[in-house]
Amino acid sequence: MQNLPDFILIAVILLNFFLLGTSRLGACVQAVALQGALLSLLPPILSGPSVHALSLAGGAFCLKGIVIPALLLRAIRKLDINREIEPRLGYIPTLLLVALTTAGAFVFGDRLPLLAAHLNSLVIPASLSTLAAGFLTLITRRKAITQVLGYLIFENGIFVFGMLLAEAMPLMVEAGVLLDMLVAIFVMGIVMNHINREFSSSIDTDHLNLLRE
């Protein structure tokens, strides 16, 4: 645990806790942005500053650290929502679940048959716990915007997992993933706009469960 990557990964896991524990949407978006920005620093640190790693990091940083959070913050401002009022599951149970999944990720990560180089790194536990945090956000939150955030956290988890293959991963694949994500955020933005207009200034996805005359 003597080097920078481990500190970054620990910070990422701590941000998961923060994300599931706070009710302020603006803080959530900023935390996701910070998480994405921190993660984008990883490829050059782990595999040396090659052109490949630097372009991967630059792309991820711009998109996950700047563009998408800016879009989401703009959406929050325009729709005038600040808080997740009543999540499906309270904050304390969610936090407990995150803690359980994080502990599980550490236990499971130690049992995987890994290369010797990855044996004691935090990459696998951090990735699994971030994936779980993304799932939990998707499951427990009602607002469309927090669902987008869950999707972003989920993508961050996949990105961490990809760090194991940082040298092998073609640039096109990663670029494609980032592009997919951007498109998905756009689509969600449009969906949010529609929900908001249809149900008179609320982006509660529960409205979508009900049939109306």
Add this chain to the structure above:
Amino acid sequence: MLSHLLPHLILLLLLSPLLTGIITRTKAVIAGRRGAPLLQLYFDLAKLFRKGMVVSSTTTWVFRAGPVAGLVVPVLASLFIPFGGIRAPFSFNGDLVLFVYLFALARFFTVLAALDTGSSFEGMGAAREATFACLAEPTVFVIFIVLARVSGSLTLDAMLSSLQSHIGHPAAGVPLLLAAVCLFVVVLAENCRIPFDDPNTHLELTMIHEVMVLDHSGPDLALILYGAAMKFFVMGALLVSFFLPPQPTDIVTETTAFVGAMLLLAVAVGLVESAMARLRLIRVPQLLVGTSLLSCFALVLLLR
């Protein structure tokens, strides 16, 4: 270690009210006021001890026992904590459990004294105090487990005096830092500082500790104030041990470093109080559960 008893007690008894003064002064300076004198709590204590006391006729001896327990317990608990170069006068294996439950004992008596008055307002404060203490306790124990694991010892004295050589160590550094952050939050919660309770308000519905001592006056109130100041000193000493310089030097230098660190801690608490508003009551359990989980995470990092 008994030779350390006298300097230990002198340090605790003389210095603890000063910390409260520093917190108040920091808050005042940040707010642009001049603030009360640094020694204000000493003056207050001297004044209160000279005053008479009004005791409600509905109360029993329990009411008088609360402040006494509140004063004696921090003194007893402090005997297990090293103050910089001054090692703890007493220590035995497992004294960390006694340390935690001594404070629980003091809380038990304070709560009983509050209930003894028969005031529903004080009962409400007592209920809150008991609830939040339950939530803060797991954090303290997990932190102690982390410390015991790092230092390989079960006495508070050995744990805390050897901490400084471990915190720079890479494998233990991050868990210890997380534990220190959790402990800081617990110190704020246990001493009713601002994100949890506002020590300045006496008439607000959200207050916790202050409401329980509303009926105490004169010397009893002085005992409570003095006990609270010493409790802050003892719990602060726990936290400060994380950050003392690692090289073992002579006893005077170490103790000076300890006192300096305590003063810095008081300034830090003052800064937190100036920067934050009190949390809504409903968010307090959430924060305390969060710190419990954070300390568990520190333990997981340490164990792998």
